[in-house]
Structure formats: C-alpha cells, structure tokens
Amino acid sequence: MLLEDYKGLIYYLQNPFVEKLKFNNFIMSKEGEFHFYEVKKIFLGIYLIVILSIIIFFIYSLIKKYNKEKNDMLKLFNKGANILITIFTILLIAIYTDFSKAFVIFHKIFFNNDYWIFDEKTDPIIKVLPEEVFKLYAIIIVVLLIIFIIVYKVLYYKSKKRSITK
Template sequence: MKNLLIMLKRILYGILIAVFTIGVSTIITLNFKFIYSYSIDKYNLVEVGKISKEMLIKDFNTLINYLQNPFIKKLQFINFPMSLNGEFHFYEVKKIFLYIYAITIIITLFFLTVFLYNKISGKSCTIYKVLNYGANSLICIIVGIVGIISINFSKAFIIFHKIFFNNDYWIFDERTDPIINVLPEDVFKLYALAIITLISLFIIGYKIYFYKKSFKKVKDYNKNLKL
C-alpha cells in the first residue's frame, strides 16, 4: 500500500510539473512578440493586410495585451473591424490564457507549500527528483505532440480548436474579420514550435539538475563509507 501511494505521488508530481512547465512555456512564448515581427516579413503580411508593419505590430500587441490582462474588458483593433463572433472567439481565447496563468500560479503555490512543510517538519526536500518526474512526463507529451504536428499541423490545429471551443466562431470570415488575413496558420505554427523548444529546454535543464544532484548524492555516500 505504501509503495502504491509513493508511486501515485510521483505520478501526481510528474503531471503537475509537466502542466506547470507547459504553462510557463506558453506564457513566455505568448510574449515573444518578435516572432510575429519575423512573421510579417516572412509571410509578406504587410502586402496581405495592406497596412504598414508598424501598424500590424500595434494591433498584434493590442491583442496580446488583451489576452493576458483580466482588466481589459474589450478588444478593439486600430486597423481592423471585428464581428461579434470574432470578438467572442478572442474572449474565449482570453479565458484559456487566464486559466493557464491561474493554474500555473496554483501549482507554484502548491509546491512552495510542500517545500515549506518539508522544511519545517525536517523532511528531505528532493526537488531534483520531483523535476525528474516532470521531465519524464514531458518527454512523453512532447514526443506525442511533435509526432502529431509533424504529420499534419493543419489537422492538429483544427482538432485543437474543436477540443477547446464548442462553437465554430474560430472559423473567421475575412470579409467580417480581416484580422485573420494577417494571422495565418503559419504564424501559429511558429509559436507552437517556440513553445515546444522552450519545453525541451526545460526538460534538458531538469535532467541536468537531476543527474548532477544524483551524482553528488552517490559521491557523498561513497565518501561517508570510506570514513
């Protein structure tokens, strides 16, 4: 029974670290505004949108600020009109990002509480092991995501929307929501790749930290045996 509880705790910690890492990577990537600046040049969005790069960036920044700030109640672009359906879709996207922020903060507080409790009660705080559980969970997740995206990103993109949205408002009509012309699927692909890259860097960091701490533990143990 004890071994089962230990295994379940490891699985829980691994999942929580994985969700935390995905959340942090998503939040960081959302603020990588240079990706959109690069996309403007790569996909010739100035010509597509018929406005300057500066104005495209201003409207994109307006969108990013709206998605992250709970105090901004209404989205209004400078250069693009928007339908009620389009506005509602962006509102639903905003809710998803705010949930990501909330979940990330809750998991952070959870681990801080566990860490402080262990510290006060004199229990060992094996953070490196917890991070390793998360790294193992993330490896499984990333392999699956990369496999799906590499096969057919467009299909994965559609499936993602069908999972997270219970309507078809995400299918924009360029006549009523011309913003979609300057937010092509390729832009989202770049952001997805950035998130995957960040998560991969976290995995590497977790693994390096784990093996360094494990090696030190073994080294100290062998040293004590000699004494």
C-alpha cells in the same frame, strides 16, 4: 498600424483587467471577439495554474523543511518531466506531420463552437494571422518546453550524482 493592433491583442489576451478587445485598424465580428475572449480565458487559466502550482510547491517545501522531512518533490518533478517530454514530443511530431489536422483537433478540444474559423470579410485580422503563424508559435513553444525539461533533467541527474558521491 498592424503591429499596434497585434500588441493590443497580446495585451488583451494576457491582462485580466482589460475587458474589451478593440482593433484600431481592423473590423471584428461578434464571433471573432468571442473567440478571442475564449482564448483569453485559456491564457489566464494557464497563468492561474502556474501561479497556484508555484505557491503549492513553496508551501509544500516549507512544511517539509519545518518538519525536517526529506523533500521528495524533485523525484516527483523528474517523473513529471518524463511524461511531459513524451507528450511534447508527440505534439511536435503531430505539428510537423500535419499541422492543419493538429490545429483543428486542438480547436475541437478547447472550443465548443466554430468561432475560431474566421471569415476574412468579417474578421480581416486572419489575413495577418494565418495558420502558418500559429504553426510557428506552436513549434517554438513546444521546442522551448522540451529544452526546459531537458535542462531540468540534466540538473536533476547532476544533483542526484552529487548527493550520491557525498
């Protein structure tokens, strides 16, 4: 019952071809439905940015390879990784220190309304998606991103060291 609606929510948020969110076991207000639509736009925007970035990276790499030029993209990624580690570490500290405040600031940055403030009478889904769930999601996402960046940096420095010793 609950898992069915949760899977439906995730499917709705991640699939650009699903136009309407419908819960089988929960009522939903128009404001709640609109908030989930706004969240969906953010998810799809992130996916689009990732896909376009990958395409641009491959096109750039192919052009460099075709012109027999040195591809300095790894250096650029390393600088970006330094910035991201700083940002994600600050985020992790903010989440750990006062998640409620960070949660409110996040919503004020990404949403121009208060539809994210659910009333459990009109949007009972909030009873099973309390703030603590989002705190756990945020910690997992930020920690995984930091780990991926650290792995990238380790591989970057290993490849750099290998190219110096050759």
